[in-house]
Amino acid sequence: MKIERKNIEYIANLSRIELSDQEKEMFVHQLSDILSYIEKLNKLNTDNIKPMAYSLNTTNVFREDKLGQPISRDDAMFNAPSKMGVFFKVPKVIE
Amino acid sequence: MSLLRHTALQIKEKIISREIQATKLVGQVFEWIKYIEPKIQAFITLNEKGALEKAAEIDKKIENRQKVGLLAGIPIAVKDNICTKSLNTTCASKILQNFIPPYDAFVVNRLKEEDAIIIGKTNLDEFAMGSSTENSGYKITRNPWNQNCVPGGSSGGSAAAVAANFAFLALGSDTGGSVRQPAALCGVVGVKPTYGRVSRYGLIAFGSSLDQIGTFTRDVKDAALLLHAIAGYDSYDSTSTQVSVPEYSDGIEGGTGGLRIGIPKEYFAEGLNTEVRDAVKSALKIYERLGAKFVELSLPHTEYAVAVYYIIANAEASSNLARYDGVKYGYRTGESRGIIDMYCRTRSEGFGNEVKRRIMLGNYALSSGYYDAYYLKASKVRTLIKSDFDAAFEKVDCIICPTSPVPAFKIGERANNPLEMYLSDIYTIPANLAGIPGISIPCGFSKAGLPIGMQILTRHFEEKKMLQIAYAFERETDFHLKKPVLKGSTV
Structure with missing residues (x-):
């Protein structure tokens, strides 16, 4: 799989990562190498194979909807880089 | 023999019998760390004050003849991707x-309940993404056996801390080999439990x-001790299981009579360093002498594992790391x-290159038009x-193979x-x-004096059998007793 500069720009945007021209160049090469390696999976026929997401058979774990001991608001907000009163403060969302 | 070279079980015995106080031991630990750590760089954060407070609390309990926990007074290091309140x-x-x-991980809570002493948080590849601990955003950890070499990764700080006698025990995490590979490269015992055996909360x-989450220890009995302390169900992790936790130390000396060992040919193929191959082959001779039978087998899809892993792990990572948004x-x-x-x-300023690379790969693999491919x-290949493995375990009790294709x-x-x-993780992924579950135990040294590790794999939830098999080998050998010579060493 040949990755091009425009593919890198597209996935960098999806990933919310900004790249310099030099970084784009580096990632074009490295991701192309890795994806070429991954191509080997196409040698296998997997038409009738079920996909697997987890190694255990657990599905839909339910519990009682009971109030536990939550972390206090002060503790939960302690690490916020910017806050105002009881709110997380962020730059303008709507222009 | 210096106190710091003991196993966790030995040191616990000395503390409980009041031969040494936990506070004295912790003092010695930090003295040694201050002396040697500049060469090794195993830690990101040291917890000297907290460790001394906990040690004083344990000394007091013992003095008052109060009940103490399973890990009473044992200094332990914790990988810095495990939350500590x-x-x-x-x-x-x-x-x-x-x-x-603002909270402790389930395992950290267990360590505290069992009276372990957390001495610090260890270095890793950023977000555990790497196999050498060179991708840390802070420092490069060095292998205690040769400081020009990597300790492996991503839990390189934890492996080095146990090998360098900074900690008697350590916790790490293993997503594709991040406990077993550094354990092999640093000459210590590393266990990755069955998925679901240990809570991932925190x-x-x-x-x-x-x-x-997995363990680093100096020998197999210590691994049984630590695993027993951290395993078990946790309602805060919906993938943790209710399967009961056996007493891992019970019957650990039971031996390997009648054991059927699977030798997968794909794990001894091209790309394996000859010194590693020879060390593992010699180890197998010891099992033969102990009465085990070998079954040559094939795990035909092994060659695809690395490719599968780098899609699945990175797809999951791209989603998990979306939360780092600066809010x-x-x-x-x-x-x-x-x-x-x-x-x-x-995100561009906060993440390093390996993390960016993986987030982008993961998002690519999940993006519209590429998801199926x-x-x-x-x-599907994961299935x-x-x-x-399911087919192999019909015929054998365990699989033995190298942990890493190369020494450090x-x-x-x-x-x-x-x-x-x-490709460093080809045998662990x-x-x-x-x-x-899998365990890596020391099984030899290269000519250059670097440790070599051997991996034992068993069926889901068969950690007890795995530890018993590992112990049978350890009892016959002294590879686990060898220590790196650290310059100016008085230990």
């Missing part, structure tokens, strides 16, 4: 450099269907034009890899070639994809 937890990333968790998520915790960029720009700048395809490599040697680095 009120103690900095960085994941070796700039994006979490000031993060102070382990900062990387690849959620693969991540499992609720962690680093935020200085100036920005609106919220999207703030996200982009925060990559993620779905990989999930085939698991089926290989030089710092910088693989740093510029991500794909080559990914399949166990994570299948969810089975």
Whole structure:
């Protein structure tokens, strides 16, 4: 799989990562190498194979909807880089 | 023999019998760390004050003849991607450099309940993404056996801390080999339990269907002790299981009579260093002498495991790491034009290159038009890899193979070639994809004096049998007793 500069720009945007021209160049090469390696999976026929997401058979774990001991608001907000009163403060969302 | 060279069980005995006080021991530990750590760089954060307070509490309990925990007074190091309340937890990333968790991980809570003494948080590859601990956002950890070499990774700090006698025990996490590979490269015992055996609550998520917290110890009995303390159901992790936790130390000396050992040919093929191959083959002779039978077998999809892993782990990582947005915790960029720009700048400045590479690969594999070709395809091949193991375990009790294809490599040697680095985990990744447990134990040394590790794999939830098999070998050998000579060493 040949990755091009425009593919890198597209996935960098999806990933919310900004790249310099030099970084784009580096990632074009490295991701192309890795994806070429991954191509080997196409040698296998997997038409009738079920996909697997987890190694255990657990599905839909339910519990009682009971109030536990939550972390206090002060503790939960302690690490916020910017806050105002009881709110997380962020730059303008709507222009 | 210096106190610091003892096993955890021996040191616990000395503390409980009041031969030594926990506070004295902790004092010695930090004295040694201050002397040697500048050469090794195993820790991101030291917890000297907290450790001394906990030690004093344990000394008091013992003096008053109160009941003490399973890990009473044992100094332990914790990988810095496991949350510790009120103690900095960085994941070796700039994006979490000031993060102070408001809660303890399940395993940390267990350590505290069992009276272990947490001495510090250890270095790792940023977000546990790497096989050498060179990708840390803070420092490069060095292998205690040769400081020009890597300790392996991503739990390189924890492995080095146990090998360098900084800690008697350590916790790490293993997504594709991040406990077993550094254990092999540092000459210590490393256990990755069955997926679901140990709660992941408070382990900062990387690849959620693969991540499992594991142990570093100086011998197999210590591994049984520590695993017993941290295993078990936790309602805060819906993938943790209710399967009961056996007493892992019971019957550990039971031997290996009648044991059927599977030798998978794919794990001894091209790419395996000859010294590693010879060491593992010699180890197998010891099992033969002990009465085990060998079964040559094939795990035919092994060659696809690395490719499957780098799709699945990175797809999961790209989703897990979306939470680092500079809003609720962690680093935020200085100036920005609106919220999207703030996200982009925060993440670009906060993440290192390997993390960016993996997030982008993961998002690519999940993106519209590519999902079927990559993620779905990989999930299907994952089924085939698991089926290989299921078929093998019909015929054998365990599988023995090398842990890493090479002994510790030089710092910088693989740093510029991500794909080559990914192949370091070729023998450890399949166990994570299948969810089975694995242990790496010391089985020899290279001519250059670097440790070599051997891996034992068993069925899901058969950790007890795995430890018993490992102990049978350890009892016959002294590889685990060898220690690196650290310059100026008085230990």
